Amino acid sequence: MKKNYKMIVSYDGTRYYGWEHQPDTDMTIQGKLEAVLEGLRMSEGTGGADASPITVIGAGRTDAGVHARAMTCNVLLDTELTEEALQAYMNRYLPEDISVNDVRICADRFHSRFKAMGKTYRYTCWYGASRPVFDRKYVYVLDRKPDIGRMQAAADLMTGLRDYKSFCGNPRMKKSTVRAVDTVRIEESGSYIRFYIHGSGFLQNMVRIMTGTLLEVGFGDRDPEEIPEILAACDRSRAGFTAPAKGLCLMKVDY
Amino acid sequence: MKKNYKMIVSYDGTRYYGWEHQPDTDMTIQGKLEAVLEGLRMSEGTGGADASPITVIGAGRTDAGVHARAMTCNVLLDTELTEEALQAYMNRYLPEDISVNDVRICADRFHSRFKAMGKTYRYTCWYGASRPVFDRKYVYVLDRKPDIGRMQAAADLMTGLRDYKSFCGNPRMKKSTVRAVDTVRIEESGSYIRFYIHGSGFLQNMVRIMTGTLLEVGFGDRDPEEIPEILAACDRSRAGFTAPAKGLCLMKVDY
Numbered sequence A, B: 001m002k003k004n005y006k007m008i009v010s011y012d013g014t015r016y017y018g019w020e021h022q023p024d025t026d027m028t029i030q031g032k033l034e035a036v037l038e039g040l041r042m043s044e045g046t047g048g049a050d051a052s053p054i055t056v057i058g059a060g061r062t063d064a065g066v067h068a069r070a071m072t073c074n075v076l077l078d079t080e081l082t083e084e085a086l087q088a089y090m091n092r093y094l095p096e097d098i099s100v101n102d103v104r105i106c107a108d109r110f111h112s113r114f115k116a117m118g119k120t121y122r123y124t125c126w127y128g129a130s131r132p133v134f135d136r137k138y139v140y141v142l143d144r145k146p147d148i149g150r151m152q153a154a155a156d157l158m159t160g161l162r163d164y165k166s167f168c169g170n171p172r173m174k175k176s177t178v179r180a181v182d183t184v185r186i187e188e189s190g191s192y193i194r195f196y197i198h199g200s201g202f203l204q205n206m207v208r209i210m211t212g213t214l215l216e217v218g219f220g221d222r223d224p225e226e227i228p229e230i231l232a233a234c235d236r237s238r239a240g241f242t243a244p245a246k247g248l249c250l251m252k253v254d255y
Helices: A029-044 A083-093 A148-156 A206-218 A226-233 B029-044 B083-093 B148-156 B206-218 B226-233
Strands: A003-011 A067-077 A098-106 A118-126 A160-163 A178-189 A192-199 A248-254 B003-011 B067-077 B098-106 B118-126 B160-163 B178-189 B192-199 B248-254
Touching: A003 A029, A003 A083, A029 A067, A029 A083, A029 A098, A083 A098, A118 A206, A148 A178, A148 A206, A178 A206, A192 A206, A206 A226, A206 A248, B003 B029, B003 B083, B029 B067, B029 B083, B029 B098, B083 B098, B118 B206, B148 B178, B148 B206, B178 B206, B192 B206, B206 B226, B206 B248
Parallel strands: A067 A248, B067 B248
Antiparallel strands: A003 A067, A003 A098, A118 A192, A118 A248, A160 A178, A178 A192, B003 B067, B003 B098, B118 B192, B118 B248, B160 B178, B178 B192
């Protein structure tokens, strides 16, 4: 009997082509999770020759190189293992840059993407005379110091229920580009500058383009007052650069 | 005119054969620092054909794979650069897993090894159902949970001014193996178990053998009461295993 398992997963995205399956590579988070679960099915003999492939449904797609502290996903499985034993099995066979932090049997109707109500992302920058040796793969090192006050003023103009088409990295996006973003908070701590962004959902590259645009404001290349014009233009070319993937981390998915 | 520069350096030791020069490899921390300073001397033209090699003197040697948050070193240099410019130059040319955090001109008599009064090391273990994805290169993952109380009881018997020959990884050590260790403190925080060890100085592998011995106590394979006997034996084979290098980090050098 298949049951629906909800899982919380963290990963260092450095080596991966993102969450979602890609043709011609097995280096995706989804692919690694499914491969381990296929191995379990084979060892338990619960599959059979005509079994459909196991599909792990993620709350969203993270880009190549983006990290997650708490991606939520779900998967229908027929296994004898308890939740704890399933978690231990996965952590034994997954590569060490992916961890399953929690496994729970959940209602059949739970769908990690359709039921997601919000997401928190964190983008981490570093500026200083020294360098971030121990988390160098998780931060974007700046060569100038951006003005935090200017960036926060611009950030406050980015929130709301809006059309974020100017902040969408996919030029062929056909569906609605309206999203609700309620928080864009910038925190400075020592050499770290962290952007916390919470919203109902995000377009492709949206957090990275928002961060890149805010950094351009922080460097004085743009004014905070330009943000409403950029949003109104619904034109990707009006917004700033796409900040590098390595600084971005999915922190939490709300249900 | 040569001046004496005191530097604070941090490094991720994963890729390196330790602090000290080794034959047949340039992958040492000392070697990388000296290579960058030789490059500076060449660009400034202050060396000359008969110049002696630049030597960076560290407070101590860290083993292959061991990390440092604040290694102190000093080096005699003839350069036009200010302290800040020298730091910036080094961070521009060093690999990204080594950082110079501070540079100060100091008294000529300062010698980072001879003047070192004490050192703090931290050894980090992890035990949990999930895995330490983001600091997996800096922690030793345990497959059982050690008893913290038993380890702290044993740790309290390890301190003092003592002959630590049983905790010395170099069987050909000719010099005194007497050292003063005043702190061995074990802290648990979530899935992390951290050993903080402070002393006047340490023998080769000493912190790692102390940690390995404490873990064996924590796993119930030894009793805390054995520690005085192990110390008295002055015999490496009586102590526990050498905990892996990756968990060890030099935190601070006192002067």
